Amino acid sequence: MTLETPTANSFSLPFGEQRNGPLYGKDILSVHQFSREDLTHIYTVAHEMRGMVARIGTFDLLKGKILANLFYEPSTRTSASFTAAMERLGGSVIPINNVQYSSVSKGESLPDTVRTLECYADVIVLRHPEVGSCALAAQYASKPVINAGDGIGEHPTQALLDLFTIFEELGTSDGLSVTMLGDLWNGRTVHSLARLLALFNVKLNYVSPDVLKMPDEIVAELNGKGISQQAFTELDPILPETDVLYVTRIQKERFESQEAYDAVKDLYVITPDTMKQAKEKMIVMHPLPRVGEISMEVDADPRAAYFRQMEYGLYTRMALLAMVLGKA
Numbered sequence: 001m002t003l004e005t006p007t008a009n010s011f012s013l014p015f016g017e018q019r020n021g022p023l024y025g026k027d028i029l030s031v032h033q034f035s036r037e038d039l040t041h042i043y044t045v046a047h048e049m050r051g052m053v054a055r056i057g058t059f060d061l062l063k064g065k066i067l068a069n070l071f072y073e074p075s076t077r078t079s080a081s082f083t084a085a086m087e088r089l090g091g092s093v094i095p096i097n098n099v100q101y102s103s104v105s106k107g108e109s110l111p112d113t114v115r116t117l118e119c120y121a122d123v124i125v126l127r128h129p130e131v132g133s134c135a136l137a138a139q140y141a142s143k144p145v146i147n148a149g150d151g152i153g154e155h156p157t158q159a160l161l162d163l164f165t166i167f168e169e170l171g172t173s174d175g176l177s178v179t180m181l182g183d184l185w186n187g188r189t190v191h192s193l194a195r196l197l198a199l200f201n202v203k204l205n206y207v208s209p210d211v212l213k214m215p216d217e218i219v220a221e222l223n224g225k226g227i228s229q230q231a232f233t234e235l236d237p238i239l240p241e242t243d244v245l246y247v248t249r250i251q252k253e254r255f256e257s258q259e260a261y262d263a264v265k266d267l268y269v270i271t272p273d274t275m276k277q278a279k280e281k282m283i284v285m286h287p288l289p290r291v292g293e294i295s296m297e298v299d300a301d302p303r304a305a306y307f308r309q310m311e312y313g314l315y316t317r318m319a320l321l322a323m324v325l326g327k328a
């Protein structure tokens with residue numbers, strides 16, 4: 001993507017009232033809602049945001065706007081990056097990261113909680129353990145709801161930032177061989193990313209134990225779109241041709257017993273030896289947190305993109321907030 005980097009003087013040019021933009025006033029619930037054209041728009045704005053943060057840090061595009069950050073599950077990156085995104089854009093945040101200290105602990109329903117928060121905020125970011133909870137919240141809220149992860153369902157803003165990472169690091173996603181490794185059953189990030197990548201000419205490889213394989217409904221959906229998909233239980237056969245290695249954590253909190261988790265928890269660990277078999281230009285991504293599936297010795301390898309990936313998340317979420325609120 002070739003773009004002019006904005007300067008403080010060109011501030012009024014790329015950003016302004018855009019009430020006819022593709023995301024203005026919309027919920028962000030699933031990657032299914034995005035077309036390639038939408039992605040071009042989002043990444044053009046995200047790239048502009050990257051330049052603006054580098055040049056002037058914080059600016060007043062969303063001055064006076066308020067975000068309600070409502071998290072029923074733990075989060076470091078998603079919660080902090082939405083907060084940072086809103087504050088970099090001059091807006092402010094109502095943080096509800098510990099719902100046990102809110103009226104949720106008194107039994108307040110999700111519909112009532114979002115209808116409360118929209119009295120105070122212009123946009124609601126929601127993470128919840130139940131699949132479909134964000135769609136439910138959006139039915140009741142008149143302000144935009146952004147899905148920050150609904151159980152093992154979707155994590156659309158993570159997929160958007162993952163794809164932005166691929167574009168910024170490799171220049172394209174067309175023609176790439178993308179290998180997803182780890183807990184593909186419970187990993188909402190890989191569910192969303194696989195669906196988003198299906199908009200492009202990619203080859204998807206899934207590496208997992210059989211009990212944690214990519215759900216059949218997603219494989220069938222992508223087959224219907226003509227996407228080449230292969231499943232493996234070992235990384236070795238597919239690593240040499242891989243352009244993007246997307247590693248995920250085995251999600252202990254989603255297992256029914258400690259024994260079931262112990263049986264699969266240490267199956268895959270990326271080490272400097274693994275990296276010797278990989279392409280010189282491959283990138284390693286991970287939504288994080290990691291709990292041992294990528295050795296810390298890999299961090300110094302320039303192909304380790306997972307820390308840069310978090311930073312791309314800030315720019316992507318700045319773009320989404322600005323677009324949803326009609327300012328980009």
Ligand code: CP
Pocket residue numbers: 074075076077078079149158287288289
């Ligand atoms: N990637 C991600 O969703 O991280 P958090 O759980 O820390 O938000």
